Every structure is written in structure tokens, then in C-alpha cells.
Amino acid sequence: MLEINNLHASVVDIENSEILNGINLKVGKGEVHAIMGPNGSGKSTLANVLMGRPDYLVTDGDVTLEGESILELRPDQRAHLGMFLAFQYPAEIPGVRPWQFLKAALDSKAESRGEDKMSVRNFSKLFDEKVEAVGINPNLVKRSLNEGFSGGEKKRNEMLQLEVLQPALAILDETDSGLDVDALRIVAEGVNSMRSPERSFIVVTHYQRLLNYITPDVVHILVKGKIVKTGGADLALEVEKDGYQEYLEAAGANA
Amino acid sequence: MTLATPAVAVEKFSGAYESLAAGSSDVPEWLKAVRQQGWATFSELGLPTKRRGNELWKYTNLQPLAAADFAYIVGGLVTVDQIKAAGPWDDAWNTIVVVDGKFSAELSNLHDTVGLDAGSLAEAISSGKGDIESQLASLAGREEYAFTALSTAFIEDGAYIAIADGTELEQPIQVVFVTSDDAESRASYPRMVVDAGANTSIVLIETYLNLSDSAQFSAPVGELFAGDQSTIRHYRVQIENESSFHLGTTRVRQLADSNFTSTSFAVGASIARNDVHTLLDAPGATCTLHGLYMTSGSQQQDQEISTTHAKPGCSSNQFYKGILSGKSHAVFSGKVVVMRDAQKSDATQKDLNLLLSRGAEIDAKPSLEIYADDVTVAHGATAGHVDKDTLFYLQSRGVDEETAKAILVRGFAEEMLNEFEPKALNDFVERITDERIPILLAESDTIGTA
Ligand SMILES: Nc1ncnc2c1ncn2[C@@H]1O[C@H](COP(=O)(O)OP(=O)(O)O)[C@@H](O)[C@H]1O
Ligand SMILES: [Mg+2]
Secondary structure, eight states: OEEEEEEEEEETTOTTOEEEEEEEEEEOTTOEEEEEOOTTSSHHHHHHHHHTOTTEEEEEEEEEETTEEOTTSOHHHHHHTTEEEEOSSOOOBTTOOHHHHHHHHHHHHHHHTTOOOOOHHHHHHHHHHHHHHTTOOTTGGGSSBTTTOOHHHHHHHHHHHHHHHOOSEEEEESTTTTOOHHHHHHHHHHHHHHOBTTBEEEEEESSSGGGGTSOOSEEEEEETTEEEEEEOTHHHHHHHHHOSHHHHHHHHHHO | OOOOOOOBTHHHHHHHHHHHHHTOTTSOHHHHHHHHHHHHHHHHHBOOOOOTTOGGGTTOOOHHHHHOOOBOOOOOOOOHHHHHHHSOOOTTSEEEEEETTEEEEEEEEOOOOTTEEEEEHHHHHHTTOTTHHHHTTTSSSSSSOHHHHHHHHTOOOEEEEEEOTTOBOOSOEEEEEEEOSOSSOBEEOOEEEEEEOTTOEEEEEEEEEESSSSOOEEOOEEEEEEOTTOEEEEEEEEOOOTTOEEEEEEEEEEOTTOEEEEEEEEOOOSEEEEEEEEEEOSTTOEEEEEEEEEEOTTOEEEEEEEEEEOSTTOEEEEEEEEEEOTTOEEEEEEEEEEOTTOTTEEEEEEEEEEEOSTTOEEEEEEEEEEOOSSEEEEEEEEEEOOOHHHHHHHHHTTOOHHHHHHHHHHHHHHHHHTTOOSHHHHHHHHHHHHHHHHHHHHTOOSOSOO
8 A cells, every 4th residue: 555665855945954764665455554754753754754734845756655655745645545634733714614614625636536515414414424433522523723723623533524624644733632532532543443444554652552452463663764673563562561662762872 | 475376277167067967957056056166166176286394185196186187977887797797696685886977876776674765865955855955965075175076067967865763774875886888987076865763774785886887086085974873884895907096085073872883805906095084073972993804916095084082971992904015005094082161081192013025014093182181092003013923823733825924814804804794794894805815825925934
């Protein structure tokens, strides 16, 4: 499904600002990969580079989806291919209602694929179902997108969009942070219910907590812009117990 | 003292003034005196083309207006269908139509509404309705301001609206000021007097349209009297063509516990000024002055908004939003004066702008003049571009860049559009906004991912 080869990326307009230092990663169809790492290691940068955020410049390497490089594609084109990023810090958009915006997103996707747009009636039905499923306050989704939402409400709103858009590859960037246990369970249930042989996930997390609910197929440890260790679900437990210190030291020694 | 310089462009208007004065044998003496006073003031002032040292016109170049010529011909041929197609309309509303400065009984749609007297200003003048003699030109026309002076010199007709004490009207009253579909450039000076008695409640919509593409010049003046405990929900829609000059003035005098709430939608004209002043003249009066302006091309759009707190315990709120593109220019000049007696005043001012192009320019100057000590005030102004993080957020969900920008611009306007409550009016401003956004974005250059 997704293949990352020797990916290097830095911040546009800042010299010598390399954040990703040669990432290699393969995510197969239907797999759930967890990416863990200390703060500042480049997890969000990786997630954003995959989605095509213009703040970053890919200086080397490649990313392919189903064998085709996506680096030249705009973010909306990547979305049309089935990619989705749940943001660590979702933007607040005054005056734009989630309903209206999600309809526009679905319409664009349908249009790009030459499919028929969903009728307003069917969309409303789907939307209401998903609102209930992710446990977001229905009054909230009548207001401006994310404006005045609490941290937890924003994350639920990201889950709402994930569930409506039904992507083939979902990248969740710390969707668990700032959530209480109930909300965490809703996120996990959402992911678990969407798991299928056709859909892959990259779950970025700082803590092992979320992985109690979502069992990953593969766990990667990202330190200083490089994947320093890859293992099974047990690796997350190890990190939980021992922390990132040993990896940081090793990366520091190499640098 | 500076040397006296000749007043600009007075001669362009003098012929029309003289023939109006000569041909008005049936006009009451008091009005003749009012006109004369207006003309005297205007001939001294001329058009305010001088910008240096002229605080009111520092950011606005009126040279194009001074260079143009206009014929003064009141009343042209217009059909109801043309008006319905060009502006908001609802048959249930009481609608007064004023064509090139003249009230039209045929085009107006007036129902028999108890407590409402709505119709021609000329008729109100000739039959001496209500307090017309003391009200007309009392709030606008006696000060040293070229456009109200000019308008006062040419007082002939327009709209007169009187609401009897205790009358509460649910259906809006609309006044459509329209210039006819005529290739000729005309000048018009329609007046509006609104006399809202005590304990009244009305919704008032002022709409400015032109049906031709040629340059029109209008200097409309509205004078509104808000009686004790009256509530006026006012809307002002200005969508004149982009060759025209619109120098509009609204003056409101508010009595005890009255509430004047106004939202303006200003997108038209080549040079436009929306000059509003509210006088909070008795305790407990509140005013809310809001508006949305959108400019593209080389449009100039000014909001000259001021409130005087003359008595204690009043509150005022000014909040404007602007969306600017192309090489357009907008001015927000907000002023609040709190007089010495006006203790316990509460005043806020805010102006937020979205700049879509490098060539667009905003001059925002909120200002407060406070002579009382027990007051609460807050003011601020900002100008920003479309946020690139927000744009990325929308794009990452599959919305293409153009659509994403349109969604963001529309979102910026949304809270003002929502204030337009009457259904037909709301539909109208939404439609005009949705038509404008692609034009604004076509002239946009500061935002977006390459
Ligand atoms: N747009 C940016 N401009 C400047 N520095 C950035 C930018 N994005 C990320 N960084 C820097 O790159 C490093 C990695 O950040 P990030 O990817 O957010 O880490 P993580 O998500 O693992 O906590 C940090 O040092 C951060 O400050
Ligand atoms: Mg992060």
C-alpha cells in the first residue's frame, strides 16, 4: 500500500533544517502500524509530509502509494487517492460548519473519481449516524468547525471526518492525546471497526496507552528523524516500561 | 490661517441648483430656507478633494468624482420586475421605491398597515406631516459636511416613514433607492426620514441599486428618530455598479432605552462611503453598528462610523468586517465620543479584514474620545491573509485549493451574513456574496500553496 524510501525532509525556507533523516517504512494493505517516539522526534512532520503540507520540503527519497509516487501530488489529490490525516492540532475555521465542509470534501472526491455526488438526504443520514457513533455533541457540529471546541471535541471531530470519508490509508497523529478514557475508547472503537483487509492505519502516538485498545501489527520507534527500531506490539510495552532514553542516547552517539 | 482656495466643482452643481430653486413655487418657505442654507454651505466647501490635512478624506481620493459630470433629472422609467431581479424583494414587506430621487407610487408595494405611514417625502413636506418641518435636515444638513450640504440643497423627495407610538411591526419596511436604466450619468439626492414613535418596533431595509452600467452619483441621506423604548432593526444594502459614486449618510437620534441595530452590506460602487452617526441622546439607549464590505478591482469602500454618548448608561458596539482583493482600498474609520455627562457608558469597536491580494489596502482607524471617567471601552482592528494552515487542513480532506479558499472567505463573512434575518434579504446577500467570492479570488495573489 504505502512505501517510504529514504525520506529526507526539511522546513521550507530554513537552511539545514532537516527533520526527517532517511525514513524507510512499508505499510501493507490492512495493516496497522504504530509510530512512537519522544517529543520533537519528527512524528508530526512525517505525518504532514505524507499528506503534502507545503511547509516541508522533501530533499531526498520517495513515497509511493500503490506503487505510484505521490510526492508531486497536491494534498487534495492525495486525499482523493484515499489518504487521510487526523491532525494533532486541527485548525479552527470560523464560519464553516462541519456538515457543509464534509459534504464539499465528499463531493470533491466523487468528482475526481468521476462518481456521482451523494444526495443531500443520504449525506445527512450518514452524517447523523457518524455524529452519534463518535459521540460528538450534535449542537457542536452546527457551529463553526473546531472553533471553541475543547481539545477532546476537536479529536472527536477528526474521528467524525475519518468515519465519513472512509479513507484507504488513515494517519492518526496523536489523536489520543488530550482525551479521557471514554473518548480514547471511542477513538479505538472507531479504528477497530474500520479495520479491514482493504484499509491501513498509521497511528502516531507518544504513549502506549492507545495501543491497549488498538493492537498494532507493527511498532516503529522514531528518534531524531529516523526509525531506530521496528518490532511487534510488544515493543510498545517495552517503551512504556523503559522510556525512550536508550534510543535517544544511541541516536545522540551516532549523530 | 490658510489662504482661501476656490471650492472644488461647485459650478458643476450650480446650474441644477438654480433651476430647482427657480422652479419651486409650490415648496414651503421653510424648505426653501433649508435648501438655501445647504447650498450656501456646499458652495463654501465644494467637493472635498483636498486630502492633505483633511482627516475625513485622508485615505480617499475624490478626484474621479470631481472630474465627472452628472445631469440632475429626477424620476426615470423602471419596472417592478427590474427591481425584483436586481434587489431583495418580498411581497409581504411594505416597500417604498424611489427612482432617481423620486418616490414612485406605482412601483411601491404598500399595504394598509395599522400604525404605519409610509410613502413620499415630497408629500409629507407639502402636507406638513408630523414633525417633518423640525425633523428634516435637523440631523444632517446643518453641519459643515459637503455631501449632506449638497443633499440638503437638493431636497425634493424620497421616503417618509412614521410609526405611531406603540406600533410593533413584524414585517420589514423596505426602501429601494434605484437609479434608472439610462445611459446618462445622473446625480440624485434621495432623502429618508424615519420617525419611530415611543414603544415601537420595526425592521427597516434600505437598498441601493442601479439598473444601468453608467456612472451614477448619489448622495442619499437618511435621518432616523428613535423614540423612547423603540427598537429599530436596520439593514443597509449597497450594490451599485462599479462605475458609480455613492456618498451615503445615515444619522440617528436615539431617545431613552431605544435600541438601534444596524447591519450594512456594502459591495458596490467605484467610490462608496457609508457615513453613519448615532447620537445616544437619552439614558439607556443602545446601538449596534455592524457591517460587511467586499471590494475588488479598484473599488474604494469607506465605513465612516461614529457614535456620540451624550447621556449616561448607554452602550454602543461597532463591528465591521472587510474582504479586499485586487487593487481595492477600504477605510474603516470608527469613532466613539463619550461626553462628560455620559457616565457608565460602554463602547466597543472592532474591524477585521481579510486581504486577498498584495495590491489591496485597508486603513483602519478606530478611535475613542472620552470626556467621562466611568466608562468601559475596548477597540481593535486587524488585517490578515487566508491562513495557510487552515487551507492545508481543508485541502487534506480532499477539497481543492479554489474551493477551500472560497469556503474560508465565505466562512469569514458568515457571521455578518447571518445577521440578515428576513428570509428574502438573507437569501439575497448570500447570493451576492457567493457571486462575488470567485471574482475576489480571481484577483487574489497572496494565498495558497503553489
Ligand atoms: N514548520 C516547522 N518549522 C520549524 N520547525 C519545525 C516545523 N515543523 C517541525 N519543526 C521542528 O521539527 C522537530 C520535529 O517536530 P515534530 O514533527 O512536530 O515532532 P513530534 O511530532 O515527534 O513531537 C521539532 O524540533 C520541531 O520544532
Ligand atoms: Mg507531534
